[in-house]
Amino acid sequence: MVSPKLKIGCAGLGRMGKRHAINFLERTPRAELVAASTPDDAEFKWGKIHLEPYGVKLYKDYDQMLKQEGLQAVVIASVTTVHAEQAIKAVNANLHVLCEKPLSTSVEISQSVVDAAKKKPKLKVMCGFSRRFDASYRDAWSKMDSGLIGRPSVFRSQTCDKLDPSGFFVAYAEFSGGIFVDCSIHDIDLALWFFGQNSRVKSVVASGITAVEPDLQKHNDADNGVGIVEFYGGQMAYLYCSRMMAAGQEDTTEVIGTEGKLSVNANPQANLVTIHDPAGIRREAGAHYYDRFEQAFIKEANEFTACCLDDLKLPMKLSGAVQAVKIGCALQESLNTGHKIWFDEVGQRVERATL
Amino acid sequence: MVSPKLKIGCAGLGRMGKRHAINFLERTPRAELVAASTPDDAEFKWGKIHLEPYGVKLYKDYDQMLKQEGLQAVVIASVTTVHAEQAIKAVNANLHVLCEKPLSTSVEISQSVVDAAKKKPKLKVMCGFSRRFDASYRDAWSKMDSGLIGRPSVFRSQTCDKLDPSGFFVAYAEFSGGIFVDCSIHDIDLALWFFGQNSRVKSVVASGITAVEPDLQKHNDADNGVGIVEFYGGQMAYLYCSRMMAAGQEDTTEVIGTEGKLSVNANPQANLVTIHDPAGIRREAGAHYYDRFEQAFIKEANEFTACCLDDLKLPMKLSGAVQAVKIGCALQESLNTGHKIWFDEVGQRVERATL
Amino acid sequence: MVSPKLKIGCAGLGRMGKRHAINFLERTPRAELVAASTPDDAEFKWGKIHLEPYGVKLYKDYDQMLKQEGLQAVVIASVTTVHAEQAIKAVNANLHVLCEKPLSTSVEISQSVVDAAKKKPKLKVMCGFSRRFDASYRDAWSKMDSGLIGRPSVFRSQTCDKLDPSGFFVAYAEFSGGIFVDCSIHDIDLALWFFGQNSRVKSVVASGITAVEPDLQKHNDADNGVGIVEFYGGQMAYLYCSRMMAAGQEDTTEVIGTEGKLSVNANPQANLVTIHDPAGIRREAGAHYYDRFEQAFIKEANEFTACCLDDLKLPMKLSGAVQAVKIGCALQESLNTGHKIWFDEVGQRVERATL
Amino acid sequence: MVSPKLKIGCAGLGRMGKRHAINFLERTPRAELVAASTPDDAEFKWGKIHLEPYGVKLYKDYDQMLKQEGLQAVVIASVTTVHAEQAIKAVNANLHVLCEKPLSTSVEISQSVVDAAKKKPKLKVMCGFSRRFDASYRDAWSKMDSGLIGRPSVFRSQTCDKLDPSGFFVAYAEFSGGIFVDCSIHDIDLALWFFGQNSRVKSVVASGITAVEPDLQKHNDADNGVGIVEFYGGQMAYLYCSRMMAAGQEDTTEVIGTEGKLSVNANPQANLVTIHDPAGIRREAGAHYYDRFEQAFIKEANEFTACCLDDLKLPMKLSGAVQAVKIGCALQESLNTGHKIWFDEVGQRVERATL
Structure with a gap:
């Protein structure tokens, strides 16, 4: 049956x-x-x-x-x-x-x-968090988990959208929470996954510019942001988010360990075609987030279904999603105030953590 | 409804x-x-x-x-x-x-x-022919069809399996028709697709060796074969088939035109992960044909279904499949006899075509 | 004569x-x-x-x-x-x-x-600054200068040494000025080159860890550092320096503009050889800085000589070298104090710049 | 002194x-x-x-x-x-x-x-033969020689020039000996190097077309040629030569062994710059043979000098150069006659070798 x-x-x-x-x-x-x-x-x-x-x-x-x-x-x-x-x-x-x-x-x-x-x-x-279901991220995580790169120590990740000259992102920014909450939240979740769900954030600091959409400033947002997240225990992440990629969506992640490094999507590509013409040798990049992660969304739907039907443990804790929002919001605040923001070891905002 | x-x-x-x-x-x-x-x-x-x-x-x-x-x-x-x-x-x-x-x-x-x-x-x-449903091959074909590379003139394609030390391919060779009929048939079909279904073969010649499976010789087969297929009208294809790839399946195709070149899968990869370790910087390759073409098989099932239900034209003619077998068998024969095999303009075997 | x-x-x-x-x-x-x-x-x-x-x-x-x-x-x-x-x-x-x-x-x-x-x-x-004489950096600069990527806005660059387990870098750190002064100085100089020699730094902030060489702490140094440099006028650079690369030297730079992006050495490689073996498909990376930049040093010697003999203008101003040290030292200070450091528009340290 | x-x-x-x-x-x-x-x-x-x-x-x-x-x-x-x-x-x-x-x-x-x-x-x-002095070819050869890929069995190599629309190659063809003697001679020499200088050719066969320069036919030449060279002992090479590359010079070699594969220049590149723009992600390719091999020519001059001064053994035998011409001429003849050409084990032309 x-x-x-x-x-x-x-x-x-x-x-x-x-x-x-x-x-x-x-x-x-x-x-x-x-x-x-x-x-x-x-x-x-x-x-x-x-x-x-x-x-x-x-x-x-x-x-x-x-x-x-x-x-x-x-x-x-x-x-x-x-x-x-x-x-x-x-x-x-x-x-x-x-x-x-x-x-x-x-x-x-x-x-x-x-x-x-x-x-x-x-x-x-x-x-x-769709990337948790992506075959490449999972493969990288397994390799890290098997000890291939030693202790993961530095995490670089970016979520960068293709330039959309329609102005869509200006209107969108009113409710998105800002580029760090909307885009980098993925990278933050990945950092928490790769560094361990129990990682405790120590500080965040961020900067941003509006290079193509000055109107974003009215929503306290930027079209390019960079941030640093320090964790207690000697690990750190640095992030880049952008709405300005010319060639296509560029979501790249590196996990750098004491004995090796793993990259995911270091060379974005829409498919396996290479084009040689007088301008050189090129490949196209996918235009949208969904082009890159369609199969991950399908996997997500299937795994969520199996967890419900078979009463299996979900692949990640719900509390991690709060942690990710907390870090994303702090980055967005730092982007806007220019301040570095500190947390103590139990996650409370403090004036300044002990170095 | x-x-x-x-x-x-x-x-x-x-x-x-x-x-x-x-x-x-x-x-x-x-x-x-x-x-x-x-x-x-x-x-x-x-x-x-x-x-x-x-x-x-x-x-x-x-x-x-x-x-x-x-x-x-x-x-x-x-x-x-x-x-x-x-x-x-x-x-x-x-x-x-x-x-x-x-x-x-x-x-x-x-x-x-x-x-x-x-x-x-x-x-x-x-x-x-599953590759006809592969997104990358279709993209390459569309780009060629749009004129991006001028007139397609030279076609290089290979179907190369990962080395399987179990001896599976020896037993398999008894009924497979030989490596050119079993593997290169894909490349031949692609050549007919990219050069046009009405391309007329002029000559074929092939060579082969048994580098890892000498027992293949008893089935008149080889574990590595190379072949040249000339077409009337000034186009040619050269093919490589192998059962000996160390890193994984390598199915690569190039279409070289008078104004550009298109490659499909020039750099095989299992996924988007890159590994940095003391041995260098590497990616893994898919082990099997299905790893590469799973989505194409799904597309094939869906498109075939739509053609049946909606009475649509199939994406390729059945007669092309006979043409592909004909060329594959001739290559296999050439591999075994050492002879170059000629066809006249209506497809009949001849002693020697006029150059 | x-x-x-x-x-x-x-x-x-x-x-x-x-x-x-x-x-x-x-x-x-x-x-x-x-x-x-x-x-x-x-x-x-x-x-x-x-x-x-x-x-x-x-x-x-x-x-x-x-x-x-x-x-x-x-x-x-x-x-x-x-x-x-x-x-x-x-x-x-x-x-x-x-x-x-x-x-x-x-x-x-x-x-x-x-x-x-x-x-x-x-x-x-x-x-x-040897990279100013590197053919790839020069090509990237020319392309940027020609307008290919619009207005350069975000700069990512890293100088990352291969892991040297001998402990050399601990002793070296005593006089090197720290990892940001020793390594990132190259990236800072590049930022000043690509953003323009007259770029004025607005703030710097940095974090660092000692993942493989805890003894570096006694010299107030780290083996991995990340930093953000803001410039007046809406441009920013983010930097990574490391002594921990497993595969080899990794000096990569990206210049992201409003209409495109240029990368230099996005995929480090010792030479043009690719190795396929059961572990996958790999290339080796150069072990040392000089492996990557040998030709640049030769170019530097030849161009310096020509400038002296023919009384030509040098390719860069000497004052830029002071600017680079200033930014490098500030990053190193931020790494050690945890503070973000601000400069006013004429380059004086201030408590806090106006956002 | x-x-x-x-x-x-x-x-x-x-x-x-x-x-x-x-x-x-x-x-x-x-x-x-x-x-x-x-x-x-x-x-x-x-x-x-x-x-x-x-x-x-x-x-x-x-x-x-x-x-x-x-x-x-x-x-x-x-x-x-x-x-x-x-x-x-x-x-x-x-x-x-x-x-x-x-x-x-x-x-x-x-x-x-x-x-x-x-x-x-x-x-x-x-x-x-300049490629013998190229750092990448030498590295590949050393790796093969160390046993990394088992027994080298299949050799693929191409010498492909950038399209030169000036018609230069038509005039040049009068004295060049034909495309196989002029271009593929490099690949043939490489095959003799990688398979061993004592390799004995068993058969050659070639085909060619004039896709962009029909006038080459008056010099019995082609602008694209493919050929197969069989060696006694179960090794084979397949070659491609062209005057029609749109993106730039493409000289690529693969040595396929029983346990691995080595490629040289699988992805041609003028330098280390990658360009992201709305057309995709591209690199440029070198325009000319000398762009690729300049350092090899310098190495050649220096090593030849050292051999003369210090009475050292040259890195290759002169007789190999005759062997390369012999195979190149046979390929060119096959291109023109359509015949497969056979040699016996002592290198004499025969009607047909025993399979």
């Missing part, structure tokens, strides 16, 4: 919501997309065409969807500002939750999701 | 059969795997565990499967020696056919499949 | 001194190495064997060498602590000077060389 | 002659360029400006130069048609000889140089 499928609903049918919906509908054999909700008319209409014919019930109201008979889980891909609220509601309705990153742009609100989840220890509540 | 799914059966549950079965079961949303057949006990048992619980009916006998009510198509992944026979039976049973390459190791038998298919013009009958 | 050759003496015959001596002896056609000085017995002996037979007069005492009849120039490759003193003496003796970097580990002493040089405007006095 | 320098004369001051002259003048510390000869007025004038002021005596007549008092060696870089004659004259005048490749486009004439040299065993007579 085959085990029944996980009945899941999708909150939000925007750019990422559509992808999650389709992934659960078509590319997650053990899941069954049974519902989707969106308050947006255009998105609702998209659902009418692409989801409803396959048995997916559509809702304008998220709360109504939660009441659907037999629903077991939700994937939350709505606007960041409602992530936490929707996640908590789902938890309270006894549903498993896969929530897009970040839980919130506020540390406190992020923590409230963790608090809610703690009360329902049987539920699987996960913040979807 | 959603259109019904394509009901498909899978013939053979060996290495490739299992993959096709799972791909149609889980990764082809518009298809429904409803049947599978294999005369092999171990394979049948595998089907009991992995297919039957999901509603797939199992058969020991291929002919019985063809009679299953509602069956619309078959994917043939059995041993090469029965490809043609099974394909013809399916055609005669009014089923669409996706047949693993090659149709046969014999040109005549391959042609008999084409002849059978011609009588049922409504059926979709396709020989599965 | 052929113009006479530049008569040059070499101060110091240590690791770099030997190289400079040989380069001026054998690989600088328009120069004639006529003298060399070293207080060290082993180095003197080396000179007896490798220089004296070719007409090079040897001195134990630098001051004596300066008096040699006909001497026109000196290359200073002695220990860092005497760079400035020797340079000033040479200038006062009316000799052209090519001085190894840094002029000094002290900003004030570095400035004293500039002051001395200013009084002899006919003399060519250059601090040898 | 320092040993005296090798007094050398340069025959020919064309493209390669100028380079050899300058290399011996400026970049070969143990040699002294004392003479140069050319019958060409423009070249002679160049010598007046660039050589004579440095003490180089100029001759219009090669024979006169040979009589110059104290001359010890000649480097022959005149037109291919006089290579052999000039080499023999020099040998007869008791001079060491470094002769540009090929000795001749005729096997017999090439052999006559070997015969002449045999009579003067004390003289160093070398055909300048």
Whole structure:
């Protein structure tokens, strides 16, 4: 007898919501997309065409969807500002939750999701850091874990978007939490993964410029930022985030250990084609984050489903998502104030840590 | 209303059969795997565990499967020696056919499949040259087709397997048709695709050695072969096939035109990880053909399904598969006799073509 | 009639001194190495064997060498602590000077060389930042200068030495000025070159760890450091220096502009060989700085010679070398104090610049 | 006491002659360029400006130069048609000889140089296959020689020039001996080096096209050629030569062994710069053969000089140069006749070798 499928609903049918919906509908054999909700008319209409014919019930109201008979889980891909609220509601309705990153742009609100989840220890509540499901990052992590590079000590990582001259990112910055919360959060999560989930941040400092989008300044944001994160115990990460890559998305990570180094995506490439022409020898780079991580999102959907159905341990702790927001917010604050920000060994902000 | 799914059966549950079965079961949303057949006990048992619980009916006998009510198509992944026979039976049973390459190791038998298919013009009958569905090859083809490299003139391609010290390839060579028919057939098909399906072969010549598996000689085979294929109209291809790659599978192609060059997979890589250690800076290579082309096989299943359901034109002609076998067999013959083999402009073997 | 050759003496015959001596002896056609000085017995002996037979007069005492009849120039490759003193003496003796970097580990002493040089405007006095003579850096600079990447905005650069388990770097740290002054000085000089010699530093901040050489702490040094340098006008550099590279020397630079990016040495390589073996596909990396920059040093010797003989403008200003030391020292101070350090628009340290 | 320098004369001051002259003048510390000869007025004038002021005596007549008092060696870089004659004259005048490749486009004439040299065993007579002095080829050879890739079995090599739309290569083809003798001779020499100087050719076969320069046909030449060379003992080489590379010179070699593979220049590059722009991520390729091999030519001059002065064994046998011409001519013949050409185990042409 085959085990029944996980009945899941999708909150939000925007750019990422559509992808999650389709992934659960078509590319997650053990899941069954049974519902989707969106308050947006255009998105609702998209659902009418692409989801409803396959048995997916559509809702304008998220709360109504939660009441659907037999629903077991939700994937939350709505606007960041409602992530936490929707996640908590789902938890309270006894549903498993896969929530897009970040839980919130506020540390406190992020923590409230963790608090809610703690009360329902049987539920699987996960913040979807997609790179954790990427085959290359996993391979690098395994190699590090096997001791190949000695003790990981320095971490360099960047999340750099292709230049979008439409001005999209200016409007987006109003609610994104800033470039360190929106982009570098991935790199921070990776640092916590590679250095260990129990790593304790000691200080952060960041700088930023607006090279192509001066209007970002009105949202206290930048289009290029660099930051340093020190951890207690002699490890450090340095990060770069940008909205200005000419050739395409460039998400590169290096983990430097006492005996070796591992890189992921040191040479971005859209595919395996090389072009020789009078301008030289080139390859194209993927334009978008999803070009690089599509397979990781599919893996995420499948693994989350398996964890729910088989009551397996999730591949990462929810509390790490709060830690990542905390570091991201501190970097963003440092970018804006120019100050270096210090934390003591239990994570409290202090005027100055002992060196 | 959603259109019904394509009901498909899978013939053979060996290495490739299992993959096709799972791909149609889980990764082809518009298809429904409803049947599978294999005369092999171990394979049948595998089907009991992995297919039957999901509603797939199992058969020991291929002919019985063809009679299953509602069956619309078959994917043939059995041993090469029965490809043609099974394909013809399916055609005669009014089923669409996706047949693993090659149709046969014999040109005549391959042609008999084409002849059978011609009588049922409504059926979709396709020989599965997986690389035609690979995103990188398609991108290269589009770029060539757009004129980026001028007139394609020289084609270099290789299909090179990772060294398998188990001796597997010696036994396998008894029925494979030889390394040019088994491996280079992919490169030949690519040459016909990039140079145009109407390219007419003018001559072939090949050489081979047995560097690691001297026992291959008893099957008139080699573990490394190189060949040259001349086409009428001033184009030529040179090919390399091998069973001896130390680092992993190496399937590389170059299309050299009058104004540029396109390469596919010039630098094989298992993933995006780079390893720095005292031995240098390295990446790993995929071990197997399927590591490289898994996504292409999924694409193939989905596109074949769409062609059947929506009565679309297949992306390649079945007759090309005969042409590929013809060139592959001639190369294998040249490898064994040392002779250069000539064809006239209508494809007949001749003593010597006019230069 | 052929113009006479530049008569040059070499101060110091240590690791770099030997190289400079040989380069001026054998690989600088328009120069004639006529003298060399070293207080060290082993180095003197080396000179007896490798220089004296070719007409090079040897001195134990630098001051004596300066008096040699006909001497026109000196290359200073002695220990860092005497760079400035020797340079000033040479200038006062009316000799052209090519001085190894840094002029000094002290900003004030570095400035004293500039002051001395200013009084002899006919003399060519250059601090040898070798990368300025490297063909790849020059090509990148020209491409940037031609507008290829728009406005250069973010600069990433690293100088990372191969791990030397002998403990050499601990002893070396006593006089090196620290890792930012010893290694990153190159990257700082490059930043000043690519952003423009008139760039004004706004702030620096740095962090460091001792991952492999805890004994470095007694010299207030680290084996891995990261730093951020902000410039007035909306440009920033982020730097990495390390003594811990497993695979070899890794000196990589990226210049990121509003319309493109230029990298130099993104994929370090000892030569053009690729090795395929069961561990994967790898290349080796050069072990030492000189492996990477040997041709640049030769170019430097030849261009310096031409500037002296033909009274040409040097490719960079001497004052830039002071600026580089100033930034390097500030980074080293920040590494040790944890403080971010601010400068006003005329280069004075301030408590805090206006954002 | 320092040993005296090798007094050398340069025959020919064309493209390669100028380079050899300058290399011996400026970049070969143990040699002294004392003479140069050319019958060409423009070249002679160049010598007046660039050589004579440095003490180089100029001759219009090669024979006169040979009589110059104290001359010890000649480097022959005149037109291919006089290579052999000039080499023999020099040998007869008791001079060491470094002769540009090929000795001749005729096997017999090439052999006559070997015969002449045999009579003067004390003289160093070398055909300048520059790649033998290239650091990457040498590193690959050493690695192979150390057993890293097991038994070398398959050799792929190409010499491919950048497209020159001026038509230069059509005129050049009249005397070049054809593309296999002019370009592939390098690859053939490499095959003989990597497979061992005693390798015995068993068969050759080649094909060619004129994709961009149809006028080459009047000189029985092609602008793209591919060939297969079989050796007795189970080794084979396959070669590609072209005048049609869009991006730049592409000289790539692979040596495939039973346990690994070594590549040289698998990814051509002009320098270490990578360019990111909206068209993708690219590097430039060198335009000319000399861009790739300049350092090898310098090494060649220095090693040849050392062999002459110190009576050392040359790094390769002169007879190999005849072998290379023999294989190159056979490939060119096969290109033109379409025939496969066979040799017996002692190197005689036969109708057909036993397989």
